[in-house]
Amino acid sequence: MNNLIVDRLDAKNWPFSLEWLPQPAYMVGGAVRDAILGRSREYLDLDFIIPDDAVKVARAIAKHYQAGFVLLDAERKIARVVFPHATADFAQQEGDSLLTDLHRRDFTINAIAYNPHTQEIIDPLQGCADIETGTLRMISPANLQDDPLRLMRAYRQAAQLSFTIEPLTQTTIRTLAAEISKVASERVRVEIGYLLASSQGTPWLTNAWQDGLLTYLFPHANRDSLLKLAAVDQAASLINKNYPQLGEELQQYVRDTVKTTWLGIAKLACLVDQNLEIAEIQLQENTYSRVEIRGVVTALRLFPQFKRTNLSLREQYFLFQDVGVAFTTTITFALADDMIIEAMSGDNPLGVYTPLINRYLNPDDLVAHPSPLVSGKEVIIALNIPASPLVGKILSEIAIAQAEGKVSTPEAAIEFAKQFVGG
Numbered sequence: 001m002n003n004l005i006v007d008r009l010d011a012k013n014w015p016f017s018l019e020w021l022p023q024p025a026y027m028v029g030g031a032v033r034d035a036i037l038g039r040s041r042e043y044l045d046l047d048f049i050i051p052d053d054a055v056k057v058a059r060a061i062a063k064h065y066q067a068g069f070v071l072l073d074a075e076r077k078i079a080r081v082v083f084p085h086a087t088a089d090f091a092q093q094e095g096d097s098l099l100t101d102l103h104r105r106d107f108t109i110n111a112i113a114y115n116p117h118t119q120e121i122i123d124p125l126q127g128c129a130d131i132e133t134g135t136l137r138m139i140s141p142a143n144l145q146d147d148p149l150r151l152m153r154a155y156r157q158a159a160q161l162s163f164t165i166e167p168l169t170q171t172t173i174r175t176l177a178a179e180i181s182k183v184a185s186e187r188v189r190v191e192i193g194y195l196l197a198s199s200q201g202t203p204w205l206t207n208a209w210q211d212g213l214l215t216y217l218f219p220h221a222n223r224d225s226l227l228k229l230a231a232v233d234q235a236a237s238l239i240n241k242n243y244p245q246l247g248e249e250l251q252q253y254v255r256d257t258v259k260t261t262w263l264g265i266a267k268l269a270c271l272v273d274q275n276l277e278i279a280e281i282q283l284q285e286n287t288y289s290r291v292e293i294r295g296v297v298t299a300l301r302l303f304p305q306f307k308r309t310n311l312s313l314r315e316q317y318f319l320f321q322d323v324g325v326a327f328t329t330t331i332t333f334a335l336a337d338d339m340i341i342e343a344m345s346g347d348n349p350l351g352v353y354t355p356l357i358n359r360y361l362n363p364d365d366l367v368a369h370p371s372p373l374v375s376g377k378e379v380i381i382a383l384n385i386p387a388s389p390l391v392g393k394i395l396s397e398i399a400i401a402q403a404e405g406k407v408s409t410p411e412a413a414i415e416f417a418k419q420f421v422g423g
Contacts, residue, residue, distance in 0.1 A: 020061050054077050067082055118233045149181055150188050151180055235335035265292060321396075370403070374410050383421050
């Protein structure tokens with residue numbers, strides 16, 4: 001087993017040569033843990049402890065390999081080197097020895113070191129034994145209190161690794177739960193984001209709520225919120241089974257720069273207050289981005305309309321315009337609400353949403369995906385009217401008439417538009 005682990009940790013897999021590391025130097029943290037677990041990553045995330053001159057070592061590596069350099073913490077002497085397919089963090093050893101440094105970490109499974117020069121694995125806290133049993137065990141209550149983000153990180157790591165949290169560790173987390181309020185909401189949000197991204201995270205979000213860790217960010221979350229959270233997972237699974245394209249959309253990030261999925265947005269909508277104004281304030285206070293807030297508020301505001309079976313073509317057109325890119329999130333949230341209310345009654349829970357979904361999935365559908373016959377500028381020139389909200393109204397009426405088959409050419413569209421101009 002050790003040979004396999006050492007092979008996974010071998011410097012030949014790194015984006016830089018071992019010769020750039022002084023002796024001694026140690027790899028620690030997630031990369032060592034994952035090598036022991038046999039988990040592979042496409043994107044390497046390496047952490048090294050250097051007894052002296054950690055920032056200097058990082059800077060020299062970045063310069064030689066023309067990689068990015070970031071000074072993460074000047075006081076604690078931590079720097080990051082960013083390669084195309086990897087990052088490597090270099091931290092000054094805490095305390096007077098490697099053992100002191102490892103004893104200051106969060107959980108035993110993250111306190112295992114690897115010396116790449118000697119290919120030795122150093123495990124003073126029996127982290128390998130905890131990995132073998134799938135146990136997340138704290139090193140000490142004081143370590144969790146030193147950085148209260150570790151309280152939330154326990155649930156995230158348990159979810160990601162399919163581990164259980166050792167009972168004394170979980171009891172300690174409950175005792176220290178109020179400490180999470182001392183952590184910047186941006187940092188807590190990242191941990192919660194991991195838990196929102198997949199169904200494996202939902203039971204751990206429920207545990208985090210029961211243990212008092214969500215009160216700080218989501219004071220209005222309650223038992224019903226957590227039930228709905230699980231229903232969103234069920235709804236997403238059903239949607240993915242019947243409409244794989246929508247399932248893929250739920251896994252996409254809302255933006256390249258915002259690492260929250262559309263599924264995560266549907267789940268966020270479960271945790272906030274259902275009053276739109278309060279929900280928006282909550283999300284702003286928790287430093288969510290405008291696109292995330294818009295997604296949550298859109299789902300909360302529009303999901304009741306998606307349940308209606310008698311929407312006219314005109315109403316459907318404006319619903320699609322209103323929901324925009326949050327369509328799949330809103331459908332998922334609406335279906336989850338049905339599952340809570342009706343406990344999955346009926347043979348086809350998706351039936352009520354099928355007409356809207358079919359329109360959305362058809363790129364040629366003029367209700368869901370209008371293809372303008374004329375532009376606003378053309379309307380202004382042809383009708384000799386000033387730029388105003390009236391122009392937008394006219395364009396909407398043309399689009400609806402086009403979807404109804406009343407107009408199909410630019411000339412007919414302009415002629416149709418004349419009825420909206422007085423005189």
